[in-house]
Amino acid sequence: MELIRGLHNLRPRHRGHVVTIGNFDGVHVGHQAILSRLRESAARAGLPSCVVIFEPQPREFFAGREAPPRLSRLRDKLALLKAAGVDRVLCLSFNQRLRELTAEAFVQRILVEGLGVTHLQVGDDFRFGCDRAGDFAFLQQAGSTLGFTVENTQTVELLGDRVSSTRIRSLLESGDFATAEALLDRPFVIAGRVLHGQKLGRTLGVPTANIQLKRLRAPLHGVYVVSVQHEGQVLAGVANIGERPSVAGDGQAHLEVHVLDYAGDLYGQYLPVRFHAKLRDEQKFAGLDALKAAIYADIDAARAYWQQYPLPCCV
Ligand SMILES: Cc1cc2nc3c(=O)[nH]c(=O)nc-3n(C[C@H](O)[C@H](O)[C@H](O)COP(=O)(O)O)c2cc1C
Numbered sequence: 001m002e003l004i005r006g007l008h009n010l011r012p013r014h015r016g017h018v019v020t021i022g023n024f025d026g027v028h029v030g031h032q033a034i035l036s037r038l039r040e041s042a043a044r045a046g047l048p049s050c051v052v053i054f055e056p057q058p059r060e061f062f063a064g065r066e067a068p069p070r071l072s073r074l075r076d077k078l079a080l081l082k083a084a085g086v087d088r089v090l091c092l093s094f095n096q097r098l099r100e101l102t103a104e105a106f107v108q109r110i111l112v113e114g115l116g117v118t119h120l121q122v123g124d125d126f127r128f129g130c131d132r133a134g135d136f137a138f139l140q141q142a143g144s145t146l147g148f149t150v151e152n153t154q155t156v157e158l159l160g161d162r163v164s165s166t167r168i169r170s171l172l173e174s175g176d177f178a179t180a181e182a183l184l185d186r187p188f189v190i191a192g193r194v195l196h197g198q199k200l201g202r203t204l205g206v207p208t209a210n211i212q213l214k215r216l217r218a219p220l221h222g223v224y225v226v227s228v229q230h231e232g233q234v235l236a237g238v239a240n241i242g243e244r245p246s247v248a249g250d251g252q253a254h255l256e257v258h259v260l261d262y263a264g265d266l267y268g269q270y271l272p273v274r275f276h277a278k279l280r281d282e283q284k285f286a287g288l289d290a291l292k293a294a295i296y297a298d299i300d301a302a303r304a305y306w307q308q309y310p311l312p313c314c315v
């Protein structure tokens with residue numbers, strides 16, 4: 001899969017595409033239905049498929065830190081799009097210039113002149129352009145004038161409701177990992193490199209792997225039963241995502257995992273962490289003894305969970 005960063009990196013050889021546009025946060029089963037139709041249309045047309053995404057996502061541009069948290073970082077999203085058989089991704093910076101583009105200019109400059117679109121696959125509620133003025137009817141009209149076809153993908157519903165990134169975020173927030181996994185068609189995983197922490201965990205008797213979240217604002221907050229994958233093995237653990245109000249922190253959210261019955265060194269490893277159940281909210285404890293007692297109780301709760309359920313075969 002080829003990643004094209006910005007319109008200015010489009011070359012004449014990039015003209016001629018079957019295209020879809022969206023955030024594709026999480027690449028859930030609704031997105032996968034669109035991508036599968038896109039693949040079919042591209043094969044029929046004998047042209048590469050292209051997904052146009054935005055970075056930051058439009059809502060992040062408008063609302064900043066008030067925007068909903070991400071289900072997937074850009075690198076995860078790209079890996080998922082590649083796995084779905086997408087040939088090219090055009091990643092556009094969502095900035096003031098882009099937000100002011102009218103729907104007409106968006107179609108003309110990006111889809112027609114930039115990508116040489118022959119077919120556009122869109123979702124049921126797709127809207128784009130300044131003030132979201134470009135809807136399906138508009139695109140059909142533009143397509144008939146500018147020479148491309150437009151197809152609407154039927155709404156994908158699961159367990160009685162439309163699948164959406166928003167719904168998955170709220171399932172994760174409420175700790176309903178089983179339903180979130182069904183809508184994603186895979187486990188919910190946050191992966192990152194293990195960094196050195198404040199080394200306080202060891203003095204508490206609970207060593208933790210501090211996973212770098214970088215700019216990711218995770219849709220989870222609190223203490224969870226987790227599993228991690230390390231050197232081909234799945235290991236059981238318990239994790240906290242939060243600002244660690246009981247110790248002087250840096251105000252940023254951290255993901256810290258205590259792997260049960262593990263004494264090795266995880267520094268520098270890229271660790272995928274899969275979430276299974278929420279144990280409690282993060283709390284501000286009066287002192288380290290109270291924090292330590294709570295963490296020991298979390299470890300007991302995680303052990304009880306793993307006695308009841310088998311470890312997954314992979315993360
Ligand atoms: C299972 C678990 C639960 C935790 N719960 C809380 C909590 O409720 N409140 C809090 O301030 N920190 C909590 N922490 C974070 C600890 O404060 C943190 O792991 C400790 O300060 C060690 O940090 P370090 O690895 O950077 O040295 C939790 C950590 C773990 C592993």
Ligand SMILES: Nc1ncnc2c1ncn2[C@@H]1O[C@H](COP(=O)(O)OP(=O)(O)OP(=O)(O)O)[C@@H](O)[C@H]1O
Pocket residue numbers: 021022023024025029030031033034122123124125126153154155156157162163164165166167
């Ligand atoms: N369940 C679904 N069925 C059909 N199409 C969908 C579904 N979910 C999203 N799409 C389509 O996929 C494309 C990308 O969707 P996008 O990520 O912008 O929306 P979303 O998943 O509904 O997210 P959000 O909840 O943040 O609005 C759009 O064309 C959208 O209409």
